[in-house]
Amino acid sequence: MRFGPPYGRVKVPLWAFLLMAVAALSGCGSGSGTAVDALVLEVVEDPSGTLRPEQVHLKQGGVERLEGARPNLGSTDAAYWVRVSGWQGAPRNARVVLDNPTLDSIDVFTLNGARVLGSVRSGAAYGNPEDLIPSFALPLNEAHELWFRVRSTKPLLLPFSLTQVDRVEATRRRRDLAVALYTGMVLAILIYNTFLAFTTGQRAYFSYLFVVLTVGLVQWCFNGYDRLIWGDFSWMAVNGLAVMGALSGLAALVFARHFLEVRRYTPRWNLMITLLLWVYAAALISAFLGMPSVAYNLVNLGALSAPAMLILSIVSWRKGNPSAPWYFVAWSIFLVAVTMQALRDFGVMSSTPMAAALLPIGTVLEMLLLSFALGNRINVLKRSSDEANAKALAASLENERIVKEQNAELETRVRERTEDLAKANSGLSNALHDLQGAQDQLIQTEKLASLGQMTAGIAHELNNPINYVQSNATSLRRDLEELIQVIEAHVAALSGLASDAPDGMELLAKAQDMARTLDLSFLIEESRQLIQGILDGADRTAHIVGGLRVFGRMDGDNLVAASLGELLEASITVLGDRARSKAKLNVDLEEGLPPLWCQSGKLSQVFMNIIVNAVQATESRWQDVEERKVEVGLSGVKDGAGKLQALKVFIRDNGTGMDEVTRQRIFDPFYTTKDVGKGTGLGLSIVKGILDDHGAQVRVESAVGEGTEFQLLFAIDAMKGGGTQDRNEAA
Amino acid sequence: MADEIIRVLYLDDEEANLFSFKAAFRREFEVHTCIEPHQAVRLMDEHEFHVVLSDQRMPRISGVEFFELVMPDHPDVSRVLVTGYADTDAVVDAINKGQVYRFVSKPWNEEELRTVIRSGYYLNRSRVQNAEQGAEVLAMLEKLAGQVEALDGQLAAGTPEAISRVQQELRNLREGVLQERERYAQWMDRLGK
Numbered sequence: 052m053r054f055g056p057p058y059g060r061v062k063v064p065l066w067a068f069l070l071m072a073v074a075a076l077s078g079c080g081s082g083s084g085t086a087v088d089a090l091v092l093e094v095v096e097d098p099s100g101t102l103r104p105e106q107v108h109l110k111q112g113g114v115e116r117l118e119g120a121r122p123n124l125g126s127t128d129a130a131y132w133v134r135v136s137g138w139q140g141a142p143r144n145a146r147v148v149l150d151n152p153t154l155d156s157i158d159v160f161t162l163n164g165a166r167v168l169g170s171v172r173s174g175a176a177y178g179n180p181e182d183l184i185p186s187f188a189l190p191l192n193e194a195h196e197l198w199f200r201v202r203s204t205k206p207l208l209l210p211f212s213l214t215q216v217d218r219v220e221a222t223r224r225r226r227d228l229a230v231a232l233y234t235g236m237v238l239a240i241l242i243y244n245t246f247l248a249f250t251t252g253q254r255a256y257f258s259y260l261f262v263v264l265t266v267g268l269v270q271w272c273f274n275g276y277d278r279l280i281w282g283d284f285s286w287m288a289v290n291g292l293a294v295m296g297a298l299s300g301l302a303a304l305v306f307a308r309h310f311l312e313v314r315r316y317t318p319r320w321n322l323m324i325t326l327l328l329w330v331y332a333a334a335l336i337s338a339f340l341g342m343p344s345v346a347y348n349l350v351n352l353g354a355l356s357a358p359a360m361l362i363l364s365i366v367s368w369r370k371g372n373p374s375a376p377w378y379f380v381a382w383s384i385f386l387v388a389v390t391m392q393a394l395r396d397f398g399v400m401s402s403t404p405m406a407a408a409l410l411p412i413g414t415v416l417e418m419l420l421l422s423f424a425l426g427n428r429i430n431v432l433k434r435s436s437d438e439a440n441a442k443a444l445a446a447s448l449e450n451e452r453i454v455k456e457q458n459a460e461l462e463t464r465v466r467e468r469t470e471d472l473a474k475a476n477s478g479l480s481n482a483l484h485d486l487q488g489a490q491d492q493l494i495q496t497e498k499l500a501s502l503g504q505m506t507a508g509i510a511h512e513l514n515n516p517i518n519y520v521q522s523n524a525t526s527l528r529r530d531l532e533e534l535i536q537v538i539e540a541h542v543a544a545l546s547g548l549a550s551d552a553p554d555g556m557e558l559l560a561k562a563q564d565m566a567r568t569l570d571l572s573f574l575i576e577e578s579r580q581l582i583q584g585i586l587d588g589a590d591r592t593a594h595i596v597g598g599l600r601v602f603g604r605m606d607g608d609n610l611v612a613a614s615l616g617e618l619l620e621a622s623i624t625v626l627g628d629r630a631r632s633k634a635k636l637n638v639d640l641e642e643g644l645p646p647l648w649c650q651s652g653k654l655s656q657v658f659m660n661i662i663v664n665a666v667q668a669t670e671s672r673w674q675d676v677e678e679r680k681v682e683v684g685l686s687g688v689k690d691g692a693g694k695l696q697a698l699k700v701f702i703r704d705n706g707t708g709m710d711e712v713t714r715q716r717i718f719d720p721f722y723t724t725k726d727v728g729k730g731t732g733l734g735l736s737i738v739k740g741i742l743d744d745h746g747a748q749v750r751v752e753s754a755v756g757e758g759t760e761f762q763l764l765f766a767i768d769a770m771k772g773g774g775t776q777d778r779n780e781a782a
Numbered sequence: 783m784a785d786e787i788i789r790v791l792y793l794d795d796e797e798a799n800l801f802s803f804k805a806a807f808r809r810e811f812e813v814h815t816c817i818e819p820h821q822a823v824r825l826m827d828e829h830e831f832h833v834v835l836s837d838q839r840m841p842r843i844s845g846v847e848f849f850e851l852v853m854p855d856h857p858d859v860s861r862v863l864v865t866g867y868a869d870t871d872a873v874v875d876a877i878n879k880g881q882v883y884r885f886v887s888k889p890w891n892e893e894e895l896r897t898v899i900r901s902g903y904y905l906n907r908s909r910v911q912n913a914e915q916g917a918e919v920l921a922m923l924e925k926l927a928g929q930v931e932a933l934d935g936q937l938a939a940g941t942p943e944a945i946s947r948v949q950q951e952l953r954n955l956r957e958g959v960l961q962e963r964e965r966y967a968q969w970m971d972r973l974g975k
């Protein structure tokens with residue numbers, strides 16, 4: 052999108068149009084009638100505005116003569132009575148013209164002495180559109196007096212003149228044309244800039260439109276054309292000028308603020324602009340509150356903003372605002388025009404038609420200049436924006452180049468890193484392989500270690516019964532030999548006695564002596580007990596070996612239906628005095644539970660491992676064996692319907708217990724609380740692996756100084772009939 | 783010495799072992815058995831045992847610990863450890879702490895155990911006799927010193943009769959010392975066997 056209009060091309064036609072307008076207004080001014088010096092104006096002040104015409108006639112004493120073509124009584128609430136004379140002898144088609152359409156009310160009385168012969172009413176307040184140039188017929192009788200009662204909230208500027216009727220109408224036509232031309236120019240500016248405002252979306256453009264509209268309307272008000280808009284809405288007719296003046300003031304200030312970028316260049320002036328805005332706002336408010344003259348005076352006070360803005364534009368210029376000179380020129384023109392108008396109103400400058408046209412021409416010039424300035428500003432903005440775009444483009448091209456270079460570099464780097472990573476990865480794979488090898492070896496070592504421990508336990512358990520079986524057998528043989536000796540001695544004695552041998556009695560005595568010496572009854576009793584010992588020992592040996600059989604092969608993967616109770620008993624038996632002699636073992640196994648499909652050897656390993664740990668934990672805590680308590684239990688877990696769901700094994704000890712950190716890590720491989728060399732730390736991690744294979748839930752509760760409880764929950768159907776069994780059988 | 787009966791005490795937590803032991807050795811030795819360690823301590827205070835045997839693995843106390851316990855009061859008794867299975871720790875403890883004389887594993891060999899008990903008895907005897915002989919030698923030396931002092935006193939008189947009497951006493955004393963020397967030489971010879 053390109054901003055700003057091609058001003059270079061439209062400048063020439065605009066200037067031509069402007070010159071034409073000036074010429075037209077000059078022409079208009081030249082035909083606006085000549086002030087008749089012959090007219091004599093005498094004025095009576097009526098402060099309360101209550102005087103009747105008859106009373107005015109009598110008040111000859113307060114009469115003052117008004118001098119000059121454009122007498123100005125200023126802004127006042129009072130009514131004024133003006134006796135117009137000197138018209139006597141004028142042609143019949145002459146009219147007394149009071150060319151000030153802003154006056155609120157004009158009442159014209161024809162008096163014959165104290166008698167009112169006729170009256171005519173005119174003025175802004177009555178809103179007659181035909182009455183834009185108030186003109187009044189002369190009295191028929193030259194002896195009569197002509198009185199004008201004028202009252203207005205606006206300055207009582209009283210340009211009386213004596214003009215012929217056709218000249219009045221011509222003036223009116225010219226003025227219509229001038230106002231139309233002016234209006235046309237303002238509208239053109241307005242429409243054109245409205246288009247620009249919406250195209251550019253610049254705030255300054257919108258406030259500028261506001262300025263153009265209000266300044267244009269003020270000019271209408273000056274000429275009384277505003278009543279064409281308000282019609283018979285008399286309040287607006289009376290207050291229109293003040294309202295429009297205030298609005299145009301507001302517009303000018305807001306525009307200045309936007310256009311001169313006050314906040315950016317001259318932030319301190321912002322406060323002053325705000326103050327002036329409040330002055331105009333106060334004018335509006337007082338107008339609405341029914342104080343028209345206050346409103347008008349406040350608008351006049353607000354006129355201070357004109358020089359203030361001029362100074363502001365200079366300050367802003369010096370601060371480097373490129374828009375400021377434009378504003379300065381435009382505002383200067385406007386200010387000159389306003390000043391000349393004021394000078395004319397106060398009679399300092401002669402009221403030529405050219406002078407009357409100065410204000411509208413000034414405003415149009417101001418509008419145009421500001422419009423150009425706005426366009427220029429847009430161009431400046433556009434230029435800087437183009438430059439910025441070009442810079443941004445160059446920068447982005449540069450960036451692109453850099454990015455490309457960096458990309459290439461990055462690719463190289465990525466390739467290098469990828470190679471490094473691949474190397475590292477293969478290194479890690481090797482390390483992992485080694486680690487797995489080491490772990491396998493450790494697991495194997497652990498297995499062998501537990502096998503060794505088991506062997507030691509079994510050896511001790513077996514050696515005791517074997518010892519007394521063997522020893523008893525030896526003793527029994529000796530006893531038997533002695534018994535045989537006694538029996539043989541008796542047999543010899545008996546056979547001697549039977550054959551009546553001479554030494555028969557001697558032999559008997561000897562045999563009896565032998566029986567006494569060897570303590571026959573003791574020998575018999577001892578033999579019985581020795582035999583009993585042999586039987587007991589054999590029994591016990593068989594029992595231990597039977598317990599071993601339950602284990603199956605230590606590394607067997609085969610699933611068998613085994614009673615957990617038997618497994619627990621076997622485990623405890625095999626542990627032997629590694630458990631029983633070191634702690635008080637309390638075993639409570641529920642009878643009649645169904646067998647569980649399991650890898651019996653591995654489960655026994657699990658039970659032994661946990662029991663040994665429990666015993667060791669109590670050993671660490673208690674000196675006295677009686678205090679060390681380990682409970683081993685087995686029970687069925689039933690669901691709500693009384694159906695057996697799971698088997699629960701618990702192993703509870705009153706040992707040292709574990710803290711939370713240890714409890715959470717006990718199943719981690721290589722985690723151990725034992726001294727270096729005492730345990731590989733693999734025991735419980737293998738236990739966990741086996742339990743996981745059995746789908747068992749493991750719960751460990753422990754508290755330091757209270758003990759530890761392992762709860763193992765085996766679901767009845769977990770291992771039964773599933774694929775595991777088939778697979779294992781297949782394997 | 784050979785006519786003395788060897789008194790043996792055997793401590794084990796298994797009744798069957800105690801019975802076997804008694805049945806095996808009651809003919810040669812005076813065998814005492816007991817199942818409780820505190821009972822064994824009392825028995826040892828009541829009788830003078832030559833050899834004490836103990837099982838290593840017992841519920842309340844190990845064999846080594848038992849020996850440690852009784853050693854201060856009965857240093858001369860020969861201690862024999864009997865065990866079903868010996869791990870290295872137990873062996874090391876047995877030697878260092880319990881000052882065990884011999885180590886016998888179950889099932890025991892009766893002949894071997896018999897020899898162990900006998901040699902244990904001899905060890906005990908020689909220890910006791912050592913102590914007795916030592917005391918005897920000490921007493922004799924003191925007696926000798928007394929006699930020498932007495933002779934020294936007689937010499938102080940200086941008369942010819944006194945000198946000849948002292949000479950006679952010294953000859954007798956020499957005879958006595960030589961006899962004692964002969965006795966010790968024989969004893970030493972016997973020990974050397």
